[in-house]
Amino acid sequence: MLYIGVDLGTSAVKLLLMDEKGEIKKIVSKEYPLFFPHPGWSEQKPEDWFEQTMAGLKELVAECDKSQVAGISFGGQMHGLVILDKEDQVIRPAILWNDGRTGEETDYLNQVIGKDKLSEYTANIAFAGFTAPKLLWVKNKEPENFAKIEKIMLPKDYLAYKLSGVHCTDVSDASGMLLLDVKNRCWSDEMCEICGIRKEQLAQIFESYEVVGTLLPEIAQELGLPGNVKVIAGAGDNAAAAVGTGTVGDGMCNISLGTSGTIFISSRSFCVDSNNALHAFAHADGKYHLMGCMLSAASCNKWWMDDIIGTGDYAAEQAAITKLGENHVFFLPYLMGERSPHNNPNARGTFIGMTMDTTRADMTQAVLEGVAFALRDSFEVARSLGIHIERTKICGGGAKSPLWKKIMANVLGIKVDMIESEEGPGYGGAILAAVGCGEFASVEEAADKLVKVVGTVEPDPELTAKYEERYQQFRQIYPACKELFDKII
Numbered sequence: 332m333l334y335i336g337v338d339l340g341t342s343a344v345k346l347l348l349m350d351e352k353g354e355i356k357k358i359v360s361k362e363y364p365l366f367f368p369h370p371g372w373s374e375q376k377p378e379d380w381f382e383q384t385m386a387g388l389k390e391l392v393a394e395c396d397k398s399q400v401a402g403i404s405f406g407g408q409m410h411g412l413v414i415l416d417k418e419d420q421v422i423r424p425a426i427l428w429n430d431g432r433t434g435e436e437t438d439y440l441n442q443v444i445g446k447d448k449l450s451e452y453t454a455n456i457a458f459a460g461f462t463a464p465k466l467l468w469v470k471n472k473e474p475e476n477f478a479k480i481e482k483i484m485l486p487k488d489y490l491a492y493k494l495s496g497v498h499c500t501d502v503s504d505a506s507g508m509l510l511l512d513v514k515n516r517c518w519s520d521e522m523c524e525i526c527g528i529r530k531e532q533l534a535q536i537f538e539s540y541e542v543v544g545t546l547l548p549e550i551a552q553e554l555g556l557p558g559n560v561k562v563i564a565g566a567g568d569n570a571a572a573a574v575g576t577g578t579v580g581d582g583m584c585n586i587s588l589g590t591s592g593t594i595f596i597s598s599r600s601f602c603v604d605s606n607n608a609l610h611a612f613a614h615a616d617g618k619y620h621l622m623g624c625m626l627s628a629a630s631c632n633k634w635w636m637d638d639i640i641g642t643g644d645y646a647a648e649q650a651a652i653t654k655l656g657e658n659h660v661f662f663l664p665y666l667m668g669e670r671s672p673h674n675n676p677n678a679r680g681t682f683i684g685m686t687m688d689t690t691r692a693d694m695t696q697a698v699l700e701g702v703a704f705a706l707r708d709s710f711e712v713a714r715s716l717g718i719h720i721e722r723t724k725i726c727g728g729g730a731k732s733p734l735w736k737k738i739m740a741n742v743l744g745i746k747v748d749m750i751e752s753e754e755g756p757g758y759g760g761a762i763l764a765a766v767g768c769g770e771f772a773s774v775e776e777a778a779d780k781l782v783k784v785v786g787t788v789e790p791d792p793e794l795t796a797k798y799e800e801r802y803q804q805f806r807q808i809y810p811a812c813k814e815l816f817d818k819i820i
Contacts, residue, residue: 332401332770335391336575336760338568339380339407339487341365341427341590346387347757348395351770353781355752356395361387366424371431371676374424377413377489384490388554397555402764403494403546404539404563406571406756407487409507412465415482422476425486426465429591429626429667431676433464436471440464440509444525446607452521454513454603454611455506459668459676460626463509466526483532487565492534495544495562500534503570506612511536513613514601537564539574539615540766540774563767566615568756569593569622575759576724576750577782579616579775584720586739586747587755588729592628592702594709596621596718608672608712615763616774621718623671623709628702629729631664631680635698640691649699649734651692656741656797660684660693661805662701663812671709673809677816683808699735700798703742704805710743722746722787726755733788740788742802744795747788 333356338345343362349355361383366374392400410428415421426432440449440457449456457464462485470477484492485508488500505511510526510533512519518530537543542561545551551558565571569587572578573595578585581599586592597620603611604621614620627634636642661683668676682697713720725747729735740747752758762777771777 332768333395333399334401334761334764334768335388335403336757336762336764337384337403337405337487337490338571338757338760339384339405339490340568341408341429344380344384344387345754345757346384346391347754347761348391349758349761349765351765355754355758357391358754358757359387359391369432373427373430375427376424377421377486380486380490381493385553392554392556398557400556400560402561402563402768404760404764404767405487405490405565406568406760407485407490407504407565409485409504409567409569410460410462411486412462412469413484413486413489414469414476414480415484416479417481419482422479423473428460430465431459431668433459433468434676436464436467439467449509450603450607452519453509453511454601455509456607456674457509458670458674460670461507461509463522463526466528470527480528480532482534483528484534488534491543491562491565494546494550496547497544497562498534499537499543499564501537501539501564501566501615502613503539503615504567505536507567507610513611516613538617539564539566539570540763542767561764561768563764565760565763569595569624570612570615570620571759571763572726572755573597573620573759574615574762574774574778575752575755575757575782576726577778578724579614579778582718582720584723586706586723586725587727588629588702588725588735589727590628590630592625592706594623594706594713596713596720602716604712604716609709610671615759621713623706623712625664625702625705626667626670627664627680629727631666631698631702632729634666635695645732648692648695649732652696652734655738656794656801658693658696658700658801659686660689660697661808662697663808664698664701664705672712675813675816677820678809679816679819681808681812699738700742700801703738704802706739707742707802708806720745722748724748724750726750726753736788740790741794742798744790746790748784749786749788751783751785
């Protein structure tokens with residue numbers, strides 16, 4: 332049988348066709364625009380997602396035996412606010428995960444409602460990118476649109492609805508809305524009241540591997556697929572990537588170096604750190620996970636390469652880097668503000684330590700190291716909870732860089748495993764589709780059978796010691812700059 336994974340990203344939708352043995356048969360990518368109507372705002376049109384997904388699906392299955400396609404599932408950008416009216420029409424462009432407009436609403440939730448209550452209700456505190464602050468922003472700034480809301484959805488769930496006709500979501504993606512009682516995997520009555528919404532406006536909750544329905548007849552006909560193709564709920568991009576890298580079960584770790592960067596730790600049991608520096612979310616395997624998320628990761632390197640020094644030859648720039656662990660230039664990678672562990676939308680990207688002999692390679696190296704140091708900030712929070720991590724998987728565009736993987740292994744002081752497929756969320760989505768269709772008994776079984784480690788980057792004790800000294804210097808920079816960031820926004 333064949334299974335489709337749809338990775339709804341920030342810049343493109345990537346569609347993947349996988350067989351029951353986990354072999355990837357074809358990958359298709361379709362781009363769509365990103366809009367910045369005001370500084371710090373970030374929006375997309377859900378209609379563009381669906382249009383490009385349909386175009387991608389047609390191309391994906393054009394040459395395969397369509398009768399063998401059994402299921403389709405998703406990994407998608409989290410936290411985005413999609414609102415539909417009573418006709419199921421999109422009311423306004425989706426407000427995305429990296430949108431920073433909700434400062435007032437986030438402060439209201441954290442300071443007036445209170446972080447303790449938020450953590451009690453949802454296991455998390457408010458971050459500017461989360462969905463609940465966006466809802467409050469619409470309520471406060473666009474009351475006419477708020478009054479029209481019939482359904483509140485997340486990005487990938489809009490696709491699932493358009494394909495199946497079912498208003499659905501899954502526990503992992505819903506965890507990032509600040510509307511879900513994560514521990515009990517149900518909507519929070521208290522948060523609905525705080526946001527001024529009714530539970531009926533929220534989608535039906537499924538586990539990530541559960542079937543929500545089948546393709547609508549008109550969709551199946553347009554795609555040339557059987558009418559009984561199952562639509563499986565799917566997961567938020569990081570949980571889907573974790574499935575795609577085999578980061579399921581207890582105590583497993585995955586690092587994602589995509590547009591954003593995450594450190595993802597799976598757990599059989601529910602736990603929350605005392606400062607809510609890490610997100611405590613439900614996992615796509617039916618259990619839980621902790622996650623630290625930085626808003627700019629591989630996008631920092633893309634910005635530096637494309638926009639600042641003006642080159643597309645990333646490998647050549649990295650080849651000039653020779654003095655690992657000895658760089659005196661530091662980079663704070665907060666180009667879009669920062670989430671974990673600082674929760675500060677006013678944080679900004681910062682170079683510090685340059686001298687007259689600083690080279691272009693030093694600056695490039697600082698960008699790569701800055702992302703690694705920032706991920707270690709979240710890693711240290713996990714360590715403070717008594718979580719012992721000896722190795723991690725790695726995925727995302729940044730994971731294609733051998734140098735960046737080496738830096739990551741030595742900054743964290745752990746082994747970094749590379750897997751056969753680096754298609755994280757899309758591959759995870761396809762695996763969830765296979766589980767939903769009964770190909771495997773559980774997500775863990777599927778991951779054990781399909782995900783293969785093909786190499787490991789070992790930390791070097793001498794280099795790890797050098798990076799330990801550099802990290803202790805790095806961690807002092809943000810506190811020194813924090814007050815200034817608040818003044819220069």
